[in-house]
Amino acid sequence: MEKFETFTGIVCPLDRSNVDTDAIIPKQFLKSIKRSGFGPNLFDEWRYLDHGEPGMDNSKRPLNPDFVLNDPRYQGAQVLLTRENFGCGSSREHAPWALDDYGFRIIIAPSYADIFFNNCFKNGILPVVLDEKIVDELFAQATLEQALSLTVDLQQQQLVVGDAEPIPFEVDPFRKHCLLNGLDDIGLTLQHVDLIKAYEARRADEAPWLFS
Amino acid sequence: MSAKTLYDKLWESHLVRTDEDGTALIYIDRHLVHEVTSPQAFEGLRLAGRKPWRTEANLATPDHNVPTTERSGGVSTIVDPVSRLQVETLDQNCRDFAITEFEMLDPRQGIVHVIGPEQGATLPGMTVVCGDSHTSTHGAMGALAFGIGTSEVEHVLATQCLIQKKSKSMQVRVDGQVAPGVTAKDIVLAIIGKIGTAGGTGYAIEFAGDAIETLSIEGRLTLCNMAIEAGARAGFVAVDQKTIDYVKGRPYAPQGDDWDKAIAYWQTLHTDPGAEFDKVVILDGAAIKPQVTWGTSPEMVVGVDQAVPDPADEADKVKADGMRRALEYMGLEAGTPIQDIAVDKVFIGSCTNSRIEDLRAAAEVAKGQQVASNVKLALIVPGSGLVKAQAEEEGLDKIFVEAGFEWREPGCSMCLAMNADRLESGERCASTSNRNFEGRQGQGGRTHLVSPAMAAAAAIHGHFVEI
Ligand code: SF4
Numbered sequence A: 001m002e003k004f005e006t007f008t009g010i011v012c013p014l015d016r017s018n019v020d021t022d023a024i025i026p027k028q029f030l031k032s033i034k035r036s037g038f039g040p041n042l043f044d045e046w047r048y049l050d051h052g053e054p055g056m057d058n059s060k061r062p063l064n065p066d067f068v069l070n071d072p073r074y075q076g077a078q079v080l081l082t083r084e085n086f087g088c089g090s091s092r093e094h095a096p097w098a099l100d101d102y103g104f105r106i107i108i109a110p111s112y113a114d115i116f117f118n119n120c121f122k123n124g125i126l127p128v129v130l131d132e133k134i135v136d137e138l139f140a141q142a143t144l145e146q147a148l149s150l151t152v153d154l155q156q157q158q159l160v161v162g163d164a165e166p167i168p169f170e171v172d173p174f175r176k177h178c179l180l181n182g183l184d185d186i187g188l189t190l191q192h193v194d195l196i197k198a199y200e201a202r203r204a205d206e207a208p209w210l211f212s
Numbered sequence B: 001m002s003a004k005t006l007y008d009k010l011w012e013s014h015l016v017r018t019d020e021d022g023t024a025l026i027y028i029d030r031h032l033v034h035e036v037t038s039p040q041a042f043e044g045l046r047l048a049g050r051k052p053w054r055t056e057a058n059l060a061t062p063d064h065n066v067p068t069t070e071r072s073g074g075v076s077t078i079v080d081p082v083s084r085l086q087v088e089t090l091d092q093n094c095r096d097f098a099i100t101e102f103e104m105l106d107p108r109q110g111i112v113h114v115i116g117p118e119q120g121a122t123l124p125g126m127t128v129v130c131g132d133s134h135t136s137t138h139g140a141m142g143a144l145a146f147g148i149g150t151s152e153v154e155h156v157l158a159t160q161c162l163i164q165k166k167s168k169s170m171q172v173r174v175d176g177q178v179a180p181g182v183t184a185k186d187i188v189l190a191i192i193g194k195i196g197t198a199g200g201t202g203y204a205i206e207f208a209g210d211a212i213e214t215l216s217i218e219g220r221l222t223l224c225n226m227a228i229e230a231g232a233r234a235g236f237v238a239v240d241q242k243t244i245d246y247v248k249g250r251p252y253a254p255q256g257d258d259w260d261k262a263i264a265y266w267q268t269l270h271t272d273p274g275a276e277f278d279k280v281v282i283l284d285g286a287a288i289k290p291q292v293t294w295g296t297s298p299e300m301v302v303g304v305d306q307a308v309p310d311p312a313d314e315a316d317k318v319k320a321d322g323m324r325r326a327l328e329y330m331g332l333e334a335g336t337p338i339q340d341i342a343v344d345k346v347f348i349g350s351c352t353n354s355r356i357e358d359l360r361a362a363a364e365v366a367k368g369q370q371v372a373s374n375v376k377l378a379l380i381v382p383g384s385g386l387v388k389a390q391a392e393e394e395g396l397d398k399i400f401v402e403a404g405f406e407w408r409e410p411g412c413s414m415c416l417a418m419n420a421d422r423l424e425s426g427e428r429c430a431s432t433s434n435r436n437f438e439g440r441q442g443q444g445g446r447t448h449l450v451s452p453a454m455a456a457a458a459a460i461h462g463h464f465v466e467i
Helices: A029-030 A094-102 A113-123 A132-142 A172-180 A185-206 B004-011 B038-047 B083-095 B112-119 B132-139 B148-159 B184-195 B209-216 B217-230 B239-247 B256-266 B317-330 B358-366 B385-393 B397-402 B450-461
Strands: A007-013 A078-080 A106-109 A126-129 A149-153 A158-161 B014-018 B025-027 B030-033 B057-060 B125-132 B145-149 B159-166 B168-175 B203-208 B234-236 B279-284 B291-293 B300-305 B345-348 B377-380 B428-431 B446-449
Touching: A007 A132, A029 A094, A078 A132, A078 B038, A078 B317, A113 A185, A126 B168, A132 B358, A132 B385, A149 B125, A158 B385, A185 B014, A185 B025, A185 B148, A185 B159, B004 B125, B004 B145, B004 B234, B025 B184, B030 B112, B030 B148, B038 B083, B038 B148, B057 B112, B112 B125, B112 B132, B112 B217, B112 B385, B125 B132, B132 B234, B132 B239, B145 B184, B145 B234, B168 B184, B168 B209, B168 B317, B184 B291, B184 B300, B203 B209, B203 B217, B209 B256, B217 B234, B217 B239, B239 B256, B345 B358, B345 B385, B345 B450, B358 B397, B385 B397
Parallel strands: A007 A078, A078 A106, A106 A126, B030 B057, B030 B125, B125 B145, B168 B203, B168 B279, B203 B234, B345 B377, B345 B428, B428 B446
Antiparallel strands: A007 A149, A149 A158, B014 B025, B025 B159, B291 B300, B291 B446
């Protein structure tokens, strides 16, 4: 996983609550043999006017001009601002895969579905929980003519908008450590590279046929 | 030093580190790879810019999606584009990461759990994993073998290790000898019938006792294959002289000095006298009859001389309801003698029963006979290209074809109906595979699990018979 470094990105406001994982990535796209490439089908049913199926050339499909992801202001957005209970429904890990593939690095919402919340961390996405009121304020700013740009500082656990007072947020210390250091389960195991190598050396001595 | 179980020995010899809470990092000696559960794992490696930790520890082959009919034209003969893409993706990934793969047209291609032991790629004392639940098969070699998920496949590729917690230990002992005609398949079905499909949950099972010791290695592979059907992730048998003789001379087996060292080590791979198990289950071998499943779970099984059980006799209400649902799905009446059940199709194959001894047993029954007229299709699908070649050398293919069976190319085939081989809705099948779940062999299909000889006999008679 990539290390989660401080960055400044555009905020895309998705003003809906209870967005479920089938809305994030519809089930017909789960047949894929990949875990990347889901980005073009993120929010497929809302984003396009036609019905999406795997294998279609998404660049040729009619876009829904009313959907926020298609608004020219929010192109290249890395921050998704949304409402409560985001990511409910099926536990598919394809949902964070799709968000990540599209380019979202953090999500801001008042609450999340539990499994989705966990899946985000496994895939290098930071889901931030903020008070309903602060979320409302951010929505107000993010929907102005000029897109809102926001700096995410995980180390300091704060969001910074312009010169305003930084907005603090909570995050589990272990998750924070993993994100900052780019550690997934594999990353964690690879912290023990020396032990694995020492095991191999010892084992190769005892049971050389396993390594020939 | 205190007495240890085989499981203790296998576990401890693979510990890289242990956390205070018992979570361990264990080293994996052999990783088997097939086309269905590996694509996202390879993709994950790529995205993270990682490489396989030890390419030689991996061995790949396509099995689930390959056609079993004429396929000399190669991968392009796979009609379903999703299936084809999975096989092509495996080929590409193995090429990109320099992993040895027996591709579809390689004579060594086959079901991943057949080729591992056949090549000597799964050896006594190893940890063996694969993104497939029936990886328990390889425990027959005296190995610790279990199935893993796609994210773990990636973990093994990247680190050659897995994060695991030790299971509890169970010994399943089959005392005494089984009658002639009773096979490893019948033994394991009888075990599952006794302990249930969740009986082994949380345990690693060591199979032991006179009847197990008498089994050939191929029989033990069949036995351990279905440990997962009893809920245990891993099942294994201690190493004995048969294990060593079986391994000797296989392509991946140790040679020269290594061989001598290896056998000295392998001979320690058994449970020490006095070692304790968390649970012990004992069966009387002499009481085991050839088994036939009647329902939609492997534990719904009876002897061939019995009748379909009556849910009314079951005291547990939940169980009785499950039985009723199963009878309805299976289109069976309680009280029907098993031998009165007619079959539409017969499938001899799968990682449970597609090795040469299985085919020999089926051929012995089929020799000089004819498949009954009510049987629409009787398929023989060898477990690997080498099994197929061996069978042809022995003339088994001719026996089958003359009797009216179809002789096919190796693969998983009608075990899970991912390729074109499947049951139509309502069709009834005598199958040597391992799962009789609803829809497993095709939507609405009805599966009865049996041994190869029993399946062949059902093909000849058109219904189940006592052999
Ligand atoms: S033969 Fe059946 S059980 Fe065995 S690996 Fe193939 S699909 Fe799975």
